[in-house]
Amino acid sequence: MLLSSFVRKGLLFFLLTCLSIHISKAQFLLNDSISYQPKKLTTLGISAGAVYGVSMFALNEAWYKENKREEFHFFNDAAEWKQVDKAGHFYTAFYLSALSAQSINQCGVKAKKSALLGSLAGFVLISSIEIFDGYSEAYGASVSDLIANAGGSVFYWWQQNHWQELRLQPKFSFHRTPFAPLRPAVLGENIPTEILKDYNGQTYWLSADMDKFMRFPKWLNLAVGYGAHSMLYARDATNTANGYDPYRQYYLSVDFDLTAIETDSKFVRGLIKALSVIKLPAPALEMSKKGVKFHPLYF
Structure with missing residues (x-):
C-alpha cells in the first residue's frame, strides 16, 4: 500500500x-x-x-x-x-x-x-x-x-x-534520515518524496496555545511530539528479521505562535497561516527506550 x-x-x-x-x-x-x-x-x-x-x-x-x-x-x-x-x-x-x-x-x-x-x-x-x-x-x-x-x-x-x-493545534516537522537511501522506492529518493514517505523523519506535534489557559507569552507555545525510528519495513517482525530495532520517540519542546505577529499585509497573513501548520525548529527533549536526549535544535 x-x-x-x-x-x-x-x-x-x-x-x-x-x-x-x-x-x-x-x-x-x-x-x-x-x-x-x-x-x-x-x-x-x-x-x-x-x-x-x-x-x-x-x-x-x-x-x-x-x-x-x-x-x-x-x-x-x-x-x-x-x-x-x-x-x-x-x-x-x-x-x-x-x-x-x-x-x-x-x-x-x-x-x-x-x-x-x-x-x-x-x-x-x-x-x-x-x-x-x-x-x-x-x-x-x-x-x-x-x-x-x-x-x-x-x-x-x-x-x-x-x-x-x-487552542491545541497539530503540527508537522521533518528531517532527513539515513534510512531512505537504503530503500528509496519505499522511503523516497529525494527530499519531496522522503517528506511524504519516510516515516522515520516525520514528527507529529500537538502545540498548546498556553496564553489561552494561563498567563504566558502570546508568541510562545508548548508542544508534545511523536515519531519513530529505525523502520525500513512496515512491520516490527520484518524489521527485526533484517537486523533493525524500531522504536517510538516522544518529544517535549517549545513552539512559536506566529499569529501573534500583527500585520495588515495579506501576503504576510497568508504566509503565517501556511507556516502555522509546521512546527518550527526549536530545542527539544526526546524520550524513548534509548533514554532521554536533548536536541539543541530539532525539526
Whole structure:
C-alpha cells in the first residue's frame, strides 16, 4: 500500500491547496459577523465538488483502474510503521476540516454550523479514498485509517464547538534520515518524496496555545511530539528479521505562535497561516527506550 499512500497524500495536498485559496484570514477563526451569501456558497460547493470529482476520477484512472476489483473488504494495517502514518491521517483530516469550515464560514454560514459541516467535509475528503482501496484486490479499506481520520475531524469540531477557537493545534516537522537511501522506492529518493514517505523523519506535534489557559507569552507555545525510528519495513517482525530495532520517540519542546505577529499585509497573513501548520525548529527533549536526549535544535 506504499505507493498508494504516496499518491493519496499527493492528492490530499492538492485538495488542501485548492481549499486554501478561499481563505484570507491569518488565523483559523470562525465568526458570525459575515452576512449570508448564498451565491458565494453555491459557487464554493460547485467548485469544490468539481475539483474533488476530477481528482477522484484522475486517481482512479492513474492508479486503481488497472487493479482487479473484488467485493468491498478491509485490510488491517494498524500495526504498521509504529502508527506514524495514522498520526498523518489525523493531521490531514484536521486541516481539511479547518479549511473546509473556514471556506463555508466565509460564505456567511454561522460559525458552529460551519465547524460541523467543515468537519464532515474534511472526513469525507480524506476517507472516500478508502472506498477505492476497499474494492481493489491489491489493497483494502483500513479501519484504523478511518478512525484516525475521524479523530482529526472531531478534534477540530470539538475545539470550535467548545472554545470557539483552536487552542491545541497539530503540527508537522521533518528531517532527513539515513534510512531512505537504503530503500528509496519505499522511503523516497529525494527530499519531496522522503517528506511524504519516510516515516522515520516525520514528527507529529500537538502545540498548546498556553496564553489561552494561563498567563504566558502570546508568541510562545508548548508542544508534545511523536515519531519513530529505525523502520525500513512496515512491520516490527520484518524489521527485526533484517537486523533493525524500531522504536517510538516522544518529544517535549517549545513552539512559536506566529499569529501573534500583527500585520495588515495579506501576503504576510497568508504566509503565517501556511507556516502555522509546521512546527518550527526549536530545542527539544526526546524520550524513548534509548533514554532521554536533548536536541539543541530539532525539526
